[in-house]
Amino acid sequence: MKRMIIAVAATLSIVGGMFHNASAVEKDVKEVEMKRVVYVSPEVTSKVEELKEDMKRQSKVVKTFREKKRDVASEIKLQKSQKDANMQNQLMEERKSPFVDNLQDVWEKQNFAYREIDINAVKKILKEKKISERIKTLEAEKKKLSQNVDMEKQVLSQMKIDLQELNSLDGVVFNPNDVTELSNISVKQMRQILQDTDLQEFAPVYVRIEKELHINAIAICALSALESGWGTSKRAKEDHNYTGFGVYSDEAKGINAASGEENLLMTAKHIRDKYLTKGAVYDNGPSLIGINTMYCVGDTWAYKIADIGYRLMAKLANNNFSVQ
The missing domain is CATH 1.10.287 (Helix Hairpins)
Structure with a gap:
């Protein structure tokens, strides 16, 4: 596979919050390129050479x-x-x-x-x-x-x-065109890229989701970052709803859980069963864009998640990079 070390993040920024709020969509969000990226640590790169x-x-x-x-x-x-x-x-x-x-x-x-x-x-x-x-x-x-x-x-x-x-080894993958491709990220690396965010405590959960449900940890992390404003939204804090699960409008109660971990696992299982399983009711391929068609209103959600995913990958290459 062709490998590419991520040194910079995508230039577009993203406003945290519910994906249903069309007014929060950036003007040029669709300019985000949907491409597979891989981070390889300098140590491994040196060993390879x-x-x-x-x-x-x-x-x-x-x-x-x-x-x-x-x-x-x-x-x-x-x-x-x-x-x-x-x-x-x-x-x-x-x-x-x-x-x-x-x-x-x-x-x-x-x-x-x-x-x-x-x-x-x-x-x-x-x-x-x-x-x-x-x-x-x-x-x-x-x-x-x-x-x-x-x-x-x-x-x-x-x-x-x-x-x-x-x-x-140590090759962390994020592919917005196939969220079933595993990231291979470790809990330690996940904690690193979520440093100084309210989502850092869920680093082990994202890795667990990848191992058990075979959904890319970077993708599910980016989804929760988008839906919860990096873990700071009211729904995240009060209802433990970090993924906007069951929130179809600002007034909707949502499908909440007893903890953030339970919410993340519940959402990931729903996506796997309803969207990523061949022939499932919402099956439209494993890409973020494919999931977007039935997961939420509007067609910019996938690009916003991809943008966050690229930011998380950039954090691996540069620990001083701010993902928010």
């Missing part, structure tokens, strides 16, 4: 061993060709020369021509033996090089696995 360099060096090691193995294989082929050529020459000379049973016959006959032929034969035999030994040595070297190639390839393969793990 370091591992990539190690992989380059390891690839060169594998290449070097392969080239040595290829050179050895070429020499083996050359040595075998020489051996075959010597054998062919020996056969041809044997056809031209008188037959000699053994070396003793040569010594007994004291014939110079026979002795010369026999000595040449011995030289050829010795040369052939030397070639055979060389081939044997080269075959052993080739085998060892093959083992080295396999071993170094295994090291390289493990590096690739490590790189994949690093790419997913």
Whole structure:
């Protein structure tokens, strides 16, 4: 997956409060780009780059061993060709020369021509033996090089696995086009991005929702930030309604809960069952825009949540960034 480190937040701001209040909608809220963003911590980024360099060096090691193995294989082929050529020459000379049973016959006959032929034969035999030994040595070297190639390839393969793990490690994802894509955010990171807000106490709840109901924690957090004015609205404080659940007008009582945690879990379960389940009554795809069509009046709600989501992601990259 292509990764992008978020360094700045989206430039549009958002007014906290109930999503039903059309007068609170910013003029250019739809200019917010609905795109998938990923934050990778500098530490992980550094490790990824370091591992990539190690992989380059390891690839060169594998290449070097392969080239040595290829050179050895070429020499083996050359040595075998020489051996075959010597054998062919020996056969041809044997056809031209008188037959000699053994070396003793040569010594007994004291014939110079026979002795010369026999000595040449011995030289050829010795040369052939030397070639055979060389081939044997080269075959052993080739085998060892093959083992080295396999071993170094295994090291390289493990590096690739490590790189994949690093790419997913600490990679926090927010995708307004698919809120079922998990953020992978930790409770610690969630507390960090909600620092100095009235929603920080719910950091473990957002992560729990992601793990149990498979809804992106950043998305559900942004939804509650929008609906509750970052946890400061009257409905949030008095009715524990942080999500505008069941609030279809300013006068509506809403579907409230005994606690903020219960409200968040109840809302997330409702969204999962009614909006994100294939074939459900309000199923219109997993995007914020798809949920927007039936979740609330107006068509700017999704963009406002996306804008907050980008702000939360920016906080990961810059702890001094203000999300509100």
